Amino acid sequence: MVRLYHVALSPFCRKVRLTLAEKKIEVELVEERYWEQSPDFLRRNPAGKVPVMRWDSRTLSESQAICEWLEETVPQPPLFPRDADGRYEVRRLCAWFDDKFHEDVTSKLLYERVNKKVMGLGYPDSKNVKFGATRIKYHLDYMAWLLDQRRWLAGDQMTLADFAAAAHLSCLDYISDVDWNRQPAVREWYAKIKSRPSFRAILADQVPGFPPPAHYADLDF
Amino acid sequence: MVRLYHVALSPFCRKVRLTLAEKKIEVELVEERYWEQSPDFLRRNPAGKVPVMRWDSRTLSESQAICEWLEETVPQPPLFPRDADGRYEVRRLCAWFDDKFHEDVTSKLLYERVNKKVMGLGYPDSKNVKFGATRIKYHLDYMAWLLDQRRWLAGDQMTLADFAAAAHLSCLDYISDVDWNRQPAVREWYAKIKSRPSFRAILADQVPGFPPPAHYADLDF
Numbered sequence: 001m002v003r004l005y006h007v008a009l010s011p012f013c014r015k016v017r018l019t020l021a022e023k024k025i026e027v028e029l030v031e032e033r034y035w036e037q038s039p040d041f042l043r044r045n046p047a048g049k050v051p052v053m054r055w056d057s058r059t060l061s062e063s064q065a066i067c068e069w070l071e072e073t074v075p076q077p078p079l080f081p082r083d084a085d086g087r088y089e090v091r092r093l094c095a096w097f098d099d100k101f102h103e104d105v106t107s108k109l110l111y112e113r114v115n116k117k118v119m120g121l122g123y124p125d126s127k128n129v130k131f132g133a134t135r136i137k138y139h140l141d142y143m144a145w146l147l148d149q150r151r152w153l154a155g156d157q158m159t160l161a162d163f164a165a166a167a168h169l170s171c172l173d174y175i176s177d178v179d180w181n182r183q184p185a186v187r188e189w190y191a192k193i194k195s196r197p198s199f200r201a202i203l204a205d206q207v208p209g210f211p212p213p214a215h216y217a218d219l220d221f
Numbered sequence: 222m223v224r225l226y227h228v229a230l231s232p233f234c235r236k237v238r239l240t241l242a243e244k245k246i247e248v249e250l251v252e253e254r255y256w257e258q259s260p261d262f263l264r265r266n267p268a269g270k271v272p273v274m275r276w277d278s279r280t281l282s283e284s285q286a287i288c289e290w291l292e293e294t295v296p297q298p299p300l301f302p303r304d305a306d307g308r309y310e311v312r313r314l315c316a317w318f319d320d321k322f323h324e325d326v327t328s329k330l331l332y333e334r335v336n337k338k339v340m341g342l343g344y345p346d347s348k349n350v351k352f353g354a355t356r357i358k359y360h361l362d363y364m365a366w367l368l369d370q371r372r373w374l375a376g377d378q379m380t381l382a383d384f385a386a387a388a389h390l391s392c393l394d395y396i397s398d399v400d401w402n403r404q405p406a407v408r409e410w411y412a413k414i415k416s417r418p419s420f421r422a423i424l425a426d427q428v429p430g431f432p433p434p435a436h437y438a439d440l441d442f
């Protein structure tokens with residue numbers, strides 16, 4: 001039995017959900033209001049964050065460590081290339097999105113617009129929202145530059161780096177914060193990844209009080 | 222030829238320096254004032270952060286991705302166990318220190334006291350310093366709890382998790398922000414790791430304007 005404690009609009013949870021779905025592992029999703037830091041939840045993960053994955057008797061946390069563990073224990077289909085340089089590039093880009101993109105964009109747009117409201121922390125800070133809206137352009141341009149040289153973000157093979165990126169962008173697309181017209185190469189890349197069966201559950205997500213725009217689940221945008 | 226662009230009191234750079242030294246790889250250290258974001262530096266790493274490692278014609282960034290690449294290309298001595306569960310635990314703890322400990326403690330103490338001054342960003346914010354000084358206690362207790370069950374942080378073998386933790390704690394020890402009397406088990410663990418040959422260069426670091434305390438380089442504290 002695999003159970004994932006998550007929230008719908010967390011890019012870290014989505015990265016793990018996509019990895020599980022690509023590897024055809026069925027998972028029971030349990031919504032976790034992690035910001036309430038219930039004692040039960042802190043016992044499962046003292047870091048107090050989602051995702052937390054239950055796998056038989058194991059309790060695993062930290063999205064990147066979980067995805068690497070899944071890759072090692074369920075190798076098919078592979079989400080990392082076999083050579084060290086290729087694997088480095090996947091990990092560099094996962095860190096790029098989960099660290100830099102998260103700091104520049106996700107925390108400034110999604111957390112201001114959605115998380116603050118859900119957690120009862122007040123209104124979005126317009127300075128942050130403006131900063132995020134400016135920075136996402138730079139990131140979309142960087143992705144287009146990568147995709148100009150490669151079929152997928154980390155190389156010619158689809159990898160965890162694509163899911164890390166798509167996890168962030170899909171959360172932002174849910175609140176209409178991605179300008180898909182800016183970089184046709186990024187739009188094409190997202191259309192490819194969005195049409196994968198592993199993406200279906202993500203496109204069906206519904207957050208109470210935040211209905212997604214019509215294009216969110218539309219495979220043709 | 223291996224060259225590392227770094228700053229002396231960066232835990233992320235120290236983690237890579239320790240990994241290189243354990244694997245007996247000679248490295249030329251180049252101090253990089255990364256916060257000035259020179260065009261040359263941004264060309265090497267568009268994320269604008271240290272460490273950046275030059276390895277023959279390669280330019281590698283992101284400390285965890287670099288360490289994983291080093292482990293795959295220079296496997297001896299191993300800094301990860303061989304089983305997936307053990308490797309997961311190493312990665313979880315690296316993320317614990319580089320993410321949670323960094324956010325709770327390193328950014329609140331080291332960055333307030335040292336980085337702000339070096340970068341010309343003004344005086345420490347006493348609220349942050351107080352927060353960091355409180356949180357480090359919780360982290361030292363967590364480490365002691367781990368070390369009560371294991372010889373090293375991630376298990377009975379010394380791993381990258383120990384170097385990730387020691388990288389943060391050694392930076393904080395440089396500014397006398399670690400209470401080594403709080404948890405004897407943590408003190409013993411640090412004494413063991415501090416006396417390794419790989420630690421020598423770290424203990425010899427000198428930051429202009431911030432002389433280290435006498436105990437910093439003392440192997441008996």
